[in-house]
Amino acid sequence: MLAEAVTLETKLSARNVHMTFTRDGKSTPVLNDVNVDVAKGEFLCIVGPSGCGKSTLLSAIGGFLAPTGGEVRIDGETVRGPDPRRIFVFQERGLFPWLTVEGNIEFGLFKLPKAERLSRIAHYIKMVGLAGFEKAYPAELSGGMKQRLEVARALAVKPDMLLLDEPFGALDSITRLIMRGELLRIWREERNTVIFVTHDIDEAVQLADRVAVMSGRPANIQKIVKIDIAHPRDISSPRYLELRNGILEQLGLAHQI
Amino acid sequence: MSHVVDSYYCRELPRSDNLTFMLYRLGGWVRPIAFIAFLLVAWQFAVSRGSTRLLPGPLETLGGIADLVRHGLLLKYITASLFRVTWGFVLAAVLAIPLGLFIGWHRRAEMAFNPLIQIFRPISPLAWIPIAILWFGVGDLSSVFLIFLSCFFPLLLTAINAVQRIPSVYVNAGRNFGLSEAGVVWRVLYPAVLPQLITGLRITLGVAWIVVVAAEMIAVNSGLGFLIVDARNAGNRYDLVVAGMAIIGMIGLLLDNGMRSLEQSKSLRWDYSEE
């Protein structure tokens, strides 16, 4: 099902993406005819239950997996491999434990001259709110701080796109709420295109411009919901609840426990 | 149309056991064997071209093995070495493991004995040779003692370490359900340490196999270690020396693989949460 046409410039275009994994003679289709367009500067969320292909789709977009069918194009070019212009943000497990906070942020900046590197490191440490922890190691940071560090490391190379794979999954729910606000704040400053994968429907409705709802395996995009509430979003407003319930129904889930 | 999502469906599929898979596994042996064959050829080549007349090539070594078989010595020597290893290893295990579990369980015991163990451990079993001869004379008992020593300290430490690594949640759960101290030891501690103990036993068996060669230097008159020392001393039979080395290597490998398959047995694999 094609996304509705966007008036802004299209950054990413996925067409007829199929992904089948073959192992020891058995093939498992994971993605089945996924089609989606993402506009430049847009915040798109992909929702679905854990393990049903959302991460696979994100890996295909990032260039870590080649689709067995169809293609993904970014800025008109077919995606052929990983690239610093689209940086993955993991669940804080991707941080390098042998480097300090500064060291991690500096990691991708090896092509820049020293002065530029230092200024970027300082800028992003301040932006994500880790000032004072420059020399700390990831093991010494809390979960939320580690996540901020990952975001800072990703942003430091000034990518066009950020690909986030359930980044707040390991955090407690209070920290998660705070981090969502932080992410939006940073996004407004940097204005990268963001694709954010999550299993948390509330999170998707709170953050995204549009939400792509995935089906079960073999997955495709069932529906794309446009979230037309302006930021900051009131999470008790009728419109919010309406959109959220719509997605719940789309996934076949009841509203009551 | 909405699709009901069934996350149960999203689990990883189990490995298949069909023919393709098995053939694939067998094919994996071709290259290592080819590599070994290549090394053997290179060795033979180097020996026949080289100036040293003494260092034997693989063909000579095979001749040496055949020699041993003809004199009925091969099986005799292998058995002798295995015999000593088994005795030393089993004695060490029977003593060290209960002792280690006890020491690991009681903090004060560990505090008391750990420094002593740490001092004894780096002392090579061979350094005990004079004392072994003093206490046990020259012969089998001495070599068994050396093997015992080489296994005792590693197994002791493995047992201590295994107990200390038991997550305290297991112990607390045991106590929560009303187990007595003995009950906790038998129903929580023992199963919990088993995987690590088996791994420790495997590694220590390998150590024992290495030490038996050295232990047999003390004037015993059989065994693979004896073979190597004697073959050289009594006539520079380097083909027998290398034959002995080759056999030692192969048997050591077999012992290790045997222990590994024990490690893999289902009832012990609770320790590995991923396939």
Added chain:
Amino acid sequence: MSALAQPRKWEQVFWPLLAAALLLLLWNYSVVWTKTKVFPSPLAVERGIAELLGKGLMWAYIGDSLRRVALGFCAAAILGIPLGLTLGWYPRVNQVVNPVLQILRPISPIAWIPVAILMFGVGELTPVFLIFLAALFPIVLSCVSGVSNVPAIYRRAGRNFGLTAPGLLARVVFPAALPQILVGLRIALGIAWLVMVAAEMIAVDSGLGYLVIDARNSGKRYDLVVAAMLTIGLIGLALDLGFRRLRDIRSVRWGFRDES
């Protein structure tokens, strides 16, 4: 683990001293009661140590042993670490080479002595070679295992930031594998120390291992034998403890968080 009360700080010193004292007493009295003429009492050993120190032999022998271990160990590290990293990086090569290593590994360094003497003659090089051999395998194997245990997510992140294979190896894989490599080095050092003793019993005439055998052979000086054994134990322990300090370096400390 047991439900007894938590031990107090002073107990950390008390219990080991108690155990050591008991051991010394046991030793001393078993020597006295069995009226052995040969086995030394603790005091005899202490006098033996003093004698060796007085003759200047103790430090000389310690130096010789340490030198041989250092040479063999460093040679093993210099060859073994790159080899292990390569094998870990190319699993297909490892599949081919590993069986050979597994066959060679169980062959005791002692079994190599005749071949070593044949190749290097009687002298310094033989023990160094044996030590080198013994240390090589743990180093290579721990490097292989260290590299293959690097979580895929780190490699992914590295590639994401634009690193190619050499950069990945140097900036991601090696630092990530370093804790495990250090463990392998420490184990290899322990093995080297053990093998040194064995290697020095043959074909050299200095060093702690030589002292053990020589003290017995030339006059049944068991007091010196035990003195040598104690020295071997203490220095081996010191080497191990010293190496463990490396774990505290901050850029590897993260890898040792599970250890006590």
